[in-house]
Amino acid sequence: MLALVKKPRIEISLQGENVSELVEWIRKKYEVTVLAENPEDEYVAIESTEYWKEMEKNRVGNLLAGARLKAGMTQAQLAEKLGIRQSMVSDYECGRRTYSDAMARRFSEALCVNEEHLRYGREEEPCV
Secondary structure: OEEEEOOOOEEEEOOOOOHHHHHHHHHOOOOEEEEEOOHHHHOOOHHHOHHHHHHHHOHHHHHHHHHHHHOOOOHHHHHHHHOOOHHHHHHHHHOOOOOOHHHHHHHHHHHOOOHHHHHHOOOOOOOO
């Protein structure tokens, strides 16, 4: 069973015996919404969702935006660090522009991430 306790915001997944009794006990103190009685019936492969399909259209741009946000930088700050316009960073992130090997290297150095991560989403290695 997948349940959501609204205040405080807690998501819990319960399996095994007496799950319904436990949920009823929690309901005495909190407002609870049961999201799925049998989660196996509710699961959908993420690859089949519209969200996934949309994200895959611009995978490289999303990886760049994620790395930038993780570095705590705005588009303007990254652009200034690279000596380019903010609109160019936006174009890369939105998929209107693809980066060359040289630009991928510059982004990876500026954001302190592995170049392979920006291209393919592979695990990041620590920046030295």
